[in-house]
Amino acid sequence: MTIDRIRTITLTGGEPVVPEWPPGQASDDWTETEWRGLASADGRLVGGGWEGQAGTLLLDPYPYDEICVMVSGRIALVxxxxxxxxxxxxxxxxxxxxxxxxxxxxxxxxxxxxxxxTDTEAV
Incomplete structure (x- = not known):
């Protein structure tokens, strides 16, 4: 593999993705955008930046394993x-x-x- 495979990840670099949630799962004021700056060859590992406004999202269950690095703002998990x-x-x-x-x-x-x-969610 060569150096051109090394990726710089920025908060708003990459493909913008607005996840769609089933009706009733997100509050009316919920807004979010993922900026997918990387994906593994098999599409199972994705990453990049995320930004969202105040709101709530029911996660029952959370659909994937995720590591989060907060840059600004505040969130709570209950x-x-x-x-x-x-x-x-x-x-x-x-x-x-x-x-x-x-x-x-x-x-x-x-x-x-x-x-x-998961395999079925891979991009």
């Missing part, structure tokens, strides 16, 4: 039993496939993300 964790700029966290709960974007937020998809 599990189905009421457990809550908040993350802001500088925080790095992992959300496992199968997590059940709600993603709350508390204020306009940006992050880098790296997600490992």
């Amino acid at each position: 599990d189905t039993e009421g457990g809550r964790r908040e993350f802001g700029a500088g925080d790095v966290f992992f959300v496992p496939r199968g997590f059940r709960g709600t993603w709350h974007t508390l204020e306009p937020s940006r992050k880098f993300f790296f997600a490992y998809l």
